[in-house]
Amino acid sequence: MADNIINFIIPFLIDQIADDDDDCMAVNMLKAQLDNGIIRKKREKCHGFFERTVPSLFPDTFRRFFRVSRGTAEVLCQHLGRCRELKKREYRGGREELATDKKVLITLRYLASQENTMEISDRFGITEYTFLKHKEKVIHCINNNLLGKFIKWPSDAEMNTIAHQFNDIGAYNFPGVVGAIDGSHIPIEPPSENPNSYYNRKRFHSIILQGICKDDLQFIHTNIGWPGRVHDAKVLKNSSIWTDGYQKCRFGQNHLLGDAAYPLKVWLITPYRDTGRLTRQQKYFNKCLASKRQVIERAFGLLKGRFRRLKHINNRSVISICDSIQAACVLHNICIQNGEDIEEFLEQEDQNEDQVLNPVNIAENDADGAIKRINITNLLSN
Incomplete structure (x- = not known):
């Protein structure tokens, strides 16, 4: 649980600093330290981030992390839940498919941040391939199903x-x-x-x-x-x-x-x-x-x-x-x-x-x- 919090807090602090253009240098220095291992950042997936950490986020924290309110995220999930491409298939063994709201949130985080594929996939406890596949599907569904409506x-x-x-x-x-x-x-x-x-x-x-x-x-x-x-x-x-x-x-x-x-x-x-x-x-x-x-x-x-x-x-x-x-x-x-x-x-x-x-x-x-x-x-x- 402590690792999950650390893996959430450090990128979140970077997000907060990045909101101020005057602090861009500080952001770059912090990222460089992370990349060079000066600040220890072991690559491991965050188990339970979506299931436990996200539901417990305060409304302001959720909004600043995903750049939309929880209510808007729920509205988006409702719209996209009707898309055939995103509907969860019946479980038939093997790795269980991601829930629609998880697919939507990883896509929102992608659009909301400058995090790379590895960082987002590790945070949500999925492989990079899984992240890229579902991110592309969600974006495809938004453009094919919601563009003409909005x-x-x-x-x-x-x-x-x-x-x-x-x-x-x-x-x-x-x-x-x-x-x-x-x-x-x-x-x-x-x-x-x-x-x-x-x-x-x-x-x-x-x-x-x-x-x-x-x-x-x-x-x-x-x-x-x-x-x-x-x-x-x-x-x-x-x-x-x-x-x-x-x-x-x-x-x-x-x-x-x-x-x-x-x-x-x-x-x-x-x-x-x-x-x-x-x-x-x-x-x-x-x-x-x-x-x-x-x-x-x-x-x-x-x-x-x-x-x-x-x-x-x-x-x-x-x-x-x-x-x-x-x-x-x-x-x-x-x-x-x-x-x-x-x-x-x-x-x-x-x-x-x-x-x-x-x-x-x-x-x-x-x-x-x-x-x-x-x-x-x-x-x-x-």
Whole structure:
């Protein structure tokens, strides 16, 4: 029992320290000591961790360890318990299959931390093969069975509500907004194939997550998989929202908000490019737009703060990486819908350099979008 507590406490303390970016050096030193044996850490499986230790965790401890509340974990188990792939088969001798809730918790721990395969499998008293097999199954079930339920485009009635709620954010008005769009780089190991294409302008390998969120930080659309070197505008043009955006935004009645990396469309409103000649009204428009668009940066900050696997995915399979990112986005929405505290794990998202270094060519803007932006500018100035 004492070994179980030690094997839980040391990684948990690392988690606590890692929540403060200023203590990253301390985390790295502690991990190095563990790896080098300066702090004794004998490799042995934690027998009874799931059966005895997890049920006895205080609610706050459970939440910080798995990055979701016990209630949300139970809701997730209920949803996934209906999946045929995760149902416990009838025992017919040999090693007994893992319970569904254990499969779910090992997957949550994987997404919640930067622990490696060996550490997670030892903690839960299973082999690395068993961990990898069930982690992949749970992620597969989340994406196949829950994605369409929890990440979906709003109905007409919902868009009316979202537009009103967007307008109420902050001190500035901005009519007709049903979502904010941006791209976020997810750091990865260099993939086995074409690693150079994943090396981005920030000088690390990444996969791009394009997300659209509503006012409460829930994603309503995601597009995952483009290499980090690709510009945001190209990612957009190769996603379904580029084809469907006009219709999804009720034929231009509503719109998304994007930064200067995106082309101006009647369904996608972007700021005026600042060449030093902006009018007072145009500057005010840009200020209003920025105040509403920050929700997507907050959504990415919350996603990565809660599911810290997305801070660096140590995997060379692009398909597996994309699956993990997608599952984290689904779980992100489930957490918000289940009333999880948004502020607890919210972190600052780095500004997207595409909007600063590579604004879109003005020639790509369309006339209807330009007219709509002028009309909104005049409306906001009155």
